[in-house]
Amino acid sequence: MSTTKRDPARRRPDAPALVALLLGVAGVGYRLVLTLLTVPASNSDEATFGLAALHIAAGRERPVFLYGQRYMGVLESYLAAPLVGWAGPSWPVLRLPMLALFAVFLWLAYRLTRRLFTPWLAVIVVGLLALGSERVVRDQLTVVGGRPEVKPAVLAMLLIAVALGSRRVRHHWPATGAFGLLAGLALWSDWLIAPYLLVAGVVLAVAVPRDLIGWPGVLLVAGFLAGIAPMVKDNLVAPPGQDSLSVFREISTKEGVAPSLTERLRGGLLEGVPLASGLCPMDGCARWAQWFGVLYPLLLVAAAGLGLVAYRRAADHAARVRAVAVLALVAGAALTLLAYVRSPLAATDPLGNARYLSVLQISLPAVLWPLWLAAAHALRGTAGWAARLGGATAAVVLAGLTAATVAGTVAFLAGMPGVRDEELSARRLAETVRDAGLREVYGDYWICNRLIFNTGETVACGVLDGALTPGQNRYPAYWQRVARAERPGYVVAVGSPAERTLRRLLGDRADAAVVAEVGGSRVYHPDRAVRPWR
Numbered sequence: 301m302s303t304t305k306r307d308p309a310r311r312r313p314d315a316p317a318l319v320a321l322l323l324g325v326a327g328v329g330y331r332l333v334l335t336l337l338t339v340p341a342s343n344s345d346e347a348t349f350g351l352a353a354l355h356i357a358a359g360r361e362r363p364v365f366l367y368g369q370r371y372m373g374v375l376e377s378y379l380a381a382p383l384v385g386w387a388g389p390s391w392p393v394l395r396l397p398m399l400a401l402f403a404v405f406l407w408l409a410y411r412l413t414r415r416l417f418t419p420w421l422a423v424i425v426v427g428l429l430a431l432g433s434e435r436v437v438r439d440q441l442t443v444v445g446g447r448p449e450v451k452p453a454v455l456a457m458l459l460i461a462v463a464l465g466s467r468r469v470r471h472h473w474p475a476t477g478a479f480g481l482l483a484g485l486a487l488w489s490d491w492l493i494a495p496y497l498l499v500a501g502v503v504l505a506v507a508v509p510r511d512l513i514g515w516p517g518v519l520l521v522a523g524f525l526a527g528i529a530p531m532v533k534d535n536l537v538a539p540p541g542q543d544s545l546s547v548f549r550e551i552s553t554k555e556g557v558a559p560s561l562t563e564r565l566r567g568g569l570l571e572g573v574p575l576a577s578g579l580c581p582m583d584g585c586a587r588w589a590q591w592f593g594v595l596y597p598l599l600l601v602a603a604a605g606l607g608l609v610a611y612r613r614a615a616d617h618a619a620r621v622r623a624v625a626v627l628a629l630v631a632g633a634a635l636t637l638l639a640y641v642r643s644p645l646a647a648t649d650p651l652g653n654a655r656y657l658s659v660l661q662i663s664l665p666a667v668l669w670p671l672w673l674a675a676a677h678a679l680r681g682t683a684g685w686a687a688r689l690g691g692a693t694a695a696v697v698l699a700g701l702t703a704a705t706v707a708g709t710v711a712f713l714a715g716m717p718g719v720r721d722e723e724l725s726a727r728r729l730a731e732t733v734r735d736a737g738l739r740e741v742y743g744d745y746w747i748c749n750r751l752i753f754n755t756g757e758t759v760a761c762g763v764l765d766g767a768l769t770p771g772q773n774r775y776p777a778y779w780q781r782v783a784r785a786e787r788p789g790y791v792v793a794v795g796s797p798a799e800r801t802l803r804r805l806l807g808d809r810a811d812a813a814v815v816a817e818v819g820g821s822r823v824y825h826p827d828r829a830v831r832p833w834r
Contacts, residue, residue: 316419320426324406327430338391340438341723347749349443350394352377357385364534368774371544372445373489389756401448402440408455413665421672425665433708436578439658446490447658453486457500465507465621477519484527495635499628507621559647567650568641569593576657579704581711602670604630633663671698725819730754732816740785745772766797769833790824805830
């Protein structure tokens, strides 16, 4: 009888679970409001994913990679396709699957942290992840490929491996198949997750080494091949130099630029890590906010040492697997950082490329573990003065990290009115172009696909550069449609090189061709086409 009475109580959420739930709901609610307001603002990269979703929903296309970018998978477009197919082109609708993925990520982060570490550390992890500066929220909510889906995939894979190692999974075969499927889908979606997939595979091999030899291993491989099949199929038919690896190598390097290791480390650690962690605004990190970038590799080293000690002291196989999972979180972060600082982009454009470090959020529990242990040890009555001093320092660091993350979130919210104004201006521009009767226009890259999505493809836009010559047209059908127009319009940024070139070519007809000015853009409709490249 006593056992029966205790079981319901045991199933009730404890205090850490309830606090984590409240923080998680707050984090999801915060992002729901941002999603409904289209904050952060949309752009043409995101519009390209949205247009792919529209094409998928209509049955017109079955893209494997983003149009014009044969290395970034479009899983996000497939997730959004049913919604935009039903509701039509809408930024909030397009982003709703990303919001759901964030909620799953929070839940899995809590589960994994609690399984590997302690319940209250899991609460801290959820609390920090619930906050969000512009850089962090942009990576979580905007449909720009990769990050929102690969992070929960890796956490799920690690949880599967740990559960298999603890013999807590009743059906091993489906679990290993799901592990492989998640790995394949993640790799198709974003190659940058490869370091984490590698270390997750090591955890699985340690957890169930014998099982992988039989049918579970077959299902693991089958699941992986099913997930990665779209990428494999596309690469088999890709023209020379257009396969994913060649394209990825091309964008990861910059000819003629060879920053020093010091410059790359400075950009990667002092700018990239704090930005990706939510401590800084998008325009850069103040010196006071760069401290976390200096501390980050030291925390990784400390966490690795603690993981090795836990492995050596493990009393059973399940404990060893958990220790290996901790080491995997450390190794995944270290390999990701190493790959990032090897690229010249870490030094030449650290602000624009810090998004590639957003996957470091996966390793947040391991990074915080040394600080948590030191602070908790200091509270024990048996701790000496040195331990109490170290614990107090660790507590101050945790408090500073929390305060900096809150400050980054507040700074983002303070700038939200300007973001909303810019987004509304883009929608007014689309309405103006459509109301003027224009159905084919030329514009720059950051105008075109956003304009097409905002008009539901009633307006087609061909991308031109500042010299009014063909630019980066991701979807050739739009360019071809505009090319057939006898009298296309032009949407250019006020005072831009493109506008100066257009006015020079129009001569004394320039002012008469102006239809409207909306925000920072001006709409022209000349009496005849201006195509200087022909």
